[in-house]
Amino acid sequence: MQIALVKDFMVFIVAISLLWLGALASWLLRHHLPADTRRGWILGLFPLSSFGIVLWQTLMLGETAVIHRTTWISTLNLDAVLQFDALSALFALLVTGIGTLIIIYAGYYFLNDDSAGRFFAYLFLFMGMMLGLVLAGDVITLFIFWEGTSITSFLLVAYKYKYESARAGAFKALFITAGGGIALLVGLLFLSSIAGSTDFATIMASGDLIRGSNLYLVTLILVALGAFTKSAQAPFHIWLPNAMSAPTPASAYLHSATMVKAGIYLLARFNPALGETEAWFWLLSLVGLATMLIGAYLGTKQKDLKALLAYSTISQLGILMMLIGQDTEIAFKALVIGVVAHAFYKSALFMGAGIIDIETGTRDIYRLGALRQSMPLGFAIIGISALSLAGLPPLFGFLAKETLLATAVHPSLPEFVSWLFTAAIIVAAAFKLVQAGMILFEVFLGNRKDETIQHRPLPKLVFLAPALPALMSLGLGILPEPQGLAEFFGAAAAVSFGDKVKVSFALWTGLNIPFALSVGAIGLGTVLFIQRKRLIAWQNSLLSWSFNGAFDQLIWGIDRASTLSTKVQSGKLRFYLSVMIVAMLGLVTISVGGFNLSQLATLEDLSLQENPVRLISLLITLLAAGATVLIKRDFFAILALGTAGLGVAIYMAVEPAPDVALVQIVVDILATLILILALTQLPQLQKSAAERLNGRFHLPSFIVAAGSGLLVTLITFTALTSRPRTSLVTPFYSDNAKALTGASDIVGAIIVDFRALDTLIEIAVFSLAGLGLYTLMRFAANKHQDHPPQAYINPRVQQFGIAGPQTSVYLRSMAKILLPIAFLVASVHMLYGHDQPGDGFTAGVIMSLAVGFTYLIFGFDEARQRLTWLQPFSLIALGILLVVFNGTMGYLLNGQFLSPIDYGGLLSITTLPAGVKLSSGFLFEVAIGLAVLGSASLMLDSLARPSALVIQPVTESESVPERGATAVSFFAKVFQRR
């Protein structure tokens, strides 16, 4: 197959987009479009133009496929491909052509229903998906559209979502088709991985490679599962009758003409790649055969006209599936004729059923009758279509059946299979004749059975939509053989077959075996029809095991299994945590593979010649950490925790890392303070109850903890002994710190200059933590006003101001002095941070500590009054804006965001004190200090008295006039301080 690359392939994208535009139009204009017959005609223009485009392209289509490729993910070598060949064209014409009729018809069906805009929108969405599906040229595009049809079909079936049956039907359809979709996805991925490309062209060309692959059988089954579920093959057929709860235009379109054919299309498309094997033949033939018989058999039992049609659709889909399985020219001829014939007569029948439903208010064939008088047009249309369904001459359906029978007697089949197939097809054909007869005789002929049925005729033009396909059924049967059309059908079949297929529309091919079989089928059908009362009684008397029952059992089983799984879920957070930690340990152990303990033997440094302060600091840390476990009172455990943090700080100082040590000290104190604040907010009873839990030995936790400790020890030891002893990055920092940034503190230079963007993000995160905590606590405080937080007041202990009575005047004086001193110290840290230990973080936390101390001494209320200048939100904003300003200046002056600038030098300020530099680094330190102070005081604020966050209800007199009117007032309220 040659491939032409056409640039103006845009037309197909336009064709799909037109349909989606239709969806948009019907949704946006749902209140503006007239809810009368005009609506369908207006909206019908969208699919009509789409049909026009497809038809135009079909007429221009030569021997070669038109392929359009757009690079999608170049790193994965993925292209989005559209492909247009005769097979695509055939389906695309059906999709858009019947789609046009359906939209016009839906305009009548939803006459005077102004809420139907939603239906039109869904239908258009589906149409676009379906067109995309048949135009797709690679497996990924195909799959996306494939799933799109499943989802939009779900929406359509569930359109009348207020009805239980609609919801159940939609669920079943989605459950089955989407389940098949997953199988299909995996199958398609296998397929493209074997072929080495997602492209259809490559995949079709590597058929031998695929068939020879180890994965062939798995791939085949997965792809076939996708097709079987979509095309309602047994035992997945059960969703189709339930999907009949969709409005009839959807049933006529999705569940007869288009979507259920997607599976047929898929397998027809992949026949060159996957077909021509024994497995393919048996799988498709047997499943198709079973489906054909089940559909034929169950159809006659139905009372609902639409259900009857649904089962006859299932039967026909089985036939088509069977045909694909056979690797003969005539089978593919039968396939294309079957697809088209079925699309014509079944869409006409469904539309007719919908008209009967609307006009009489029922679809029960045993209540209807004698409609020939009131609906002569409908009688003619449905009559023609039903005869085509029955496979009677001179209709197109007869040709379809004749061709089908010819495949069954084809000499290339094994004899007994041929015999079996022939018998099955005759039986099925006979049953279909009975079904067609039931439609005609019960509904249109005979006498009126139910006098209560009223007749409310629709406008006569409603019959136009079903009349066209019905006339096509007739026309293709009796008109002289149209040469061009036959060639087109042949070309479509050839794409699937992989070789030339000759198609002729001649009804009369002489007195041959197919004709004889056909006569046999008609004879048997007539007998069955005459005896249909007995037949149905016999069917009803049989044990009624149904696939639907099995499906319900399956769903029930899944429900039960899910309840079972909740039993495994203990609901205990600690248990989950343990599982996670153990799983993580396992994964790490597996992925690390082994630990390098060779250094253990040659260790010389166990001689404790190290700096003794180092050893002591580690010892303090460990002892204090151990004490947090052993101490029963939470308050003292927190103090022990603080000690452990200080031990770490000492270790850091000895490392020597003075900057880190400083930060660690102040942060450790602040963390301890916040922890104590949180503790004091818990009710006393609750706290003592919790404290009774402390000190209980819990063996599983101990095992998990000990295991993880051991693992971390091993990892650390391996990491430390095998780390590279020269750094690639640090020397650059050490050599250039002074020259580039003017700072002699390398750590400080890294933080405010070399990695300034990191630091910018970091203070943003820290600020967000404060803001987040505040928002969280405020939200909780306002949501659960029924549990006002009770601060713990222990009468026996003299507490500091935060929760107890006023503190002594000495302490108060001390706090008054401490605050300015702290700010002074912080300023020094910020000013000299580039040359000395300490930096903006330290400064910010020191200031926050002083604020915290003020809270502690003066109590919450008084502290708030004293610290009116402390506006956390402004501080945070100021800090971050300052950094951004700093960075922008760097960009403006040096062409790089956050590059160092010496403002002092630029402004030629020479009177600065020694060691002080008015550089961007200094500004950065100030910014960090401000943001940290703002965020930390917000934390203190929120945790010190959560009850203060409750927004007092606004009384009428106080209410602001523009209340709730603007977003600004909303934010103003959110950030109101109290």
Add this chain to the structure above:
Amino acid sequence: MELLIAITIGTLFAISIYQILQRNVIRSAIGIILLGSAINLFLLSAGSVDGLVPAYTTLTGAQADALPQALVLTAVVISMGGLALILGMLYIIANRYQTSDLDEISNLRN
């Protein structure tokens, strides 16, 4: 020294995991802070050179590795922010369910 450091970090890690797995929420918070300390110690020890003097350009001698120090400094501050958030959540949970016992809180799922 590596062995001692490794043992210290591992033990600290074990203690923090044990604390996190305790029933009392306050103990869980303590465990989270200790975990941060253990990790910071690890990062700090991972520097490529064992220095004798701090990383200042004005000082001569074997300088400590400045890079992990800068990272740890950042980590210390960030973990403080995280701690505040976690504390807020623990406080809200304990207050909402009127208990500080994690097992009792979990049992409220029904």
